[in-house]
Amino acid sequence: MEGICDTPAEKLASRDPQTLALMRLGSQSAERERVSEINWKFFCLQLEILKYFHQSGRLLHLYVFLHHLNVD
Structure with missing residues (x-):
């Protein structure tokens, strides 16, 4: 399945919303x-x-070192 960013706009427009949602979920999961x-x-x-x-x-x-890093 091609990534959303790799797909031309007219191809994206022809895909159904469910397919696009699954593609987004896959990207988010990765x-x-x-x-x-x-x-x-x-x-x-x-x-x-x-x-x-x-x-x-x-x-x-x-x-001591870490404590000094947190001092304002």
Whole structure:
């Protein structure tokens, strides 16, 4: 199935609304999946950083650093 952005306007006009709605849902679902993957990778990165600082005994240093980032 062609994407909405790749389809010429006259072709889109000839499609029924249900088909267009399904195409939009497919695009939205793919976008949600990409965002979920980015969130998961970010979470894993945060976990690795925490493990590193915990194992090196520098967890307090990380806390102080992060606290200073949040100061106005």
